[in-house]
Every structure is written in structure tokens, then in C-alpha cells.
Ligand code: ADP
């Protein structure tokens with residue numbers, strides 16, 4: 001690679017909000033066989049909103065929201081922010097013993113009662129029967145909602161359905177990558193049903209769901225061990241190891257500092273289509289070098 005071509009290439013990128021942090025990314029981006037997108041905050045806007053509640057028989061909306069808000073007050077997860085906004089008008093009780101349950105939810109104690117809040121897996125691991133709300137939970141997940149379940153002393157109180165809008169250029173980005181012969185996959189800590197529904201709406205048929213934060217880099221490695229050059233696009237702290245592991249890591253500009261530090265390319269406009277832009281620019285730059 002001639003220094004001149006690299007300078008022109010990275011300069012053009014920068015003018016378009018695509019920051020190449022190293023010259024080798026410009027070459028590696030032309031070799032990618034597969035690009036893995038994180039779901040939340042990368043393919044979606046990362047601004048989840050509560051769109052519905054379901055209350056168990058014998059419980060009330062107030063019980064659900066006050067307990068959920070009390071637990072989420074201790075969490076910095078984006079889903080916690082959505083729940084706290086929805087519960088702004090209810091008085092949340094004091095909690096003790098808050099704890100994150102990585103990739104699944106959170107827990108705390110209220111008046112000596114154990115409150116568990118999180119995904120379906122967390123409920124089944126704690127033998128919590130979803131009862132009449134089991135079907136509702138499945139239905140909501142099938143519609144692409146993230147469902148937060150809340151149980152007090154192992155009894156289900158209700159469900160909180162959360163939606164996060166897909167970024168407008170996600171569909172076009174996936175289509176263009178495939179047209180270039182690049183495979184596309186989605187990686188998320190969210191459950192299978194929700195992930196599949198959202199992937200389908202974007203045109204992605206390969207989904208890795210229920211992946212714990214510590215296992216994201218392992219998924220990248222797995223594809224690399226099949227001889228593939230892997231691009232990873234992410235925004236979160238929990239994407240950082242996967243961004244480092246990937247042959248080319250792309251960070252969403254609106255994401256966390258850790259993601260941007262771990263990436264080779266930063267997409268300043270937070271536009272998934274800029275992954276295509278980065279690859280095209282790389283090809284154009286390499287052509288000029290021959
Ligand atoms: P992602 O950001 O890819 O969804 P996470 O590992 O952060 O991945 O979370 C995985 C899943 O665990 C979430 O989809 C949610 O169902 C559940 N979860 C994690 N933290 C919380 C929380 N604080 N409140 C509610 N649910 C949570």
C-alpha cells in the first residue's frame with residue numbers, strides 16, 4: 001500500500017464520517033467474507049421503549065411497575081432506562097442487595113422478598129412458572145418485542161414488553177453486503193424468538209441469540225476457525241472483545257467509548273450502511289495502489 005493511496009483513502013473516509021484507525025483496516029476490509037452485526041444499538045436505535053404490560057392474575061400494574069423500577073434503579077442497562085421512564089409516576093420502594101445477572105437480568109430484595117427481573121431463561125432457571133402469561137410472553141417475543149419478566153418470591157407478577165426501532169438503513173446495508181458476496185449474521189444477548197423476528201424484518205437469516213457478553217468474541221473466533229475473515233459491528237461495552245477479535249471491528253459512533261477504542265473503524269454517523277461505504281472505499285483505495 002502506498003502511503004499516498006492510504007492517505008487519500010482515509011481522508012475520504014473521514015470526510016464521510018468513516019474513521020479508519022489504522023492502515024491495515026483499509027486492506028482487511030476488502031477481504032471480509034462475513035459481517036456480524038450486534039442487534040441492540042447497532043441494527044436498532046438503542047432507544048428501547050416500553051410498549052405494553054401484562055399483569056398476572058391477582059397482581060396489579062402498580063405492583064409490577066413499582067417493583068421493576070425499584071430493581072432497575074440500580075442498573076445502567078438500556079432496558080432499565082426504558083422501564084424507569086415508564087414507571088416515572090409510581091413510587092418505587094427501597095431495595096437491598098441489588099445484583100446484575102449478566103446477559104439475563106437483575107435481582108434485588110424488597111422488604112425481605114426476592115425480586116427477579118429479566119428474560120425467559122432467567123425465569124426457567126429459577127423454576128418460575130409463567131402460568132397464563134407464558135403464551136403471552138411467546139407471542140410478544142414472536143412479534144419482536146424484548147420481554148422483561150418480573151417475579152416476587154418466585155411468583156410471576158407480570159411482563160413488560162419493550163421495543164427498539166430498527167435503524168432505517170439496516171435493510172439496505174444487509175442487501176448491499178450480500179450483493180457483494182459478503183455473508184451477514186446477527187449476534188445478541190436477547191432471546192431467540194425476538195432476535196429472529198427482528199433479523200427477518202432486516203433480511204438476515206443467520207442469528208446467534210442468547211449469547212452472553214463474555215461469549216460474543218467466541219462466536220467471532222468460531223467463524224474465523226472456519227477460515228472466514230470476519231467483520232464485527234457493535235456499540236456496547238459487551239461488544240468490545242468481539243470487535244478486537246474480529247479481522248475488522250466497526251464501532252457505532254453513538255456507542256460506548258470502549259467499543260470505539262476496540263474497533264479498527266468508527267462509523268461516526270452510526271449508520272450501518274457505512275459498513276458498505278468502508279468496504280467500497282477500501283476496494284477503491286487498493287485499486288489505486290496497483
Ligand atoms: P443485548 O444488549 O444484546 O440485548 P445483554 O447481554 O445486555 O444483551 O442482555 C441480554 C438480555 O438479558 C436482554 O435482552 C434482557 O432480556 C435481559 N436483561 C439484561 N439486563 C437486564 C436488565 N437490567 N433489565 C431487564 N432485562 C435485562
Ligand code: MG
Pocket residue numbers: 038039040041042234235236239
Ligand atoms: Mg448493542
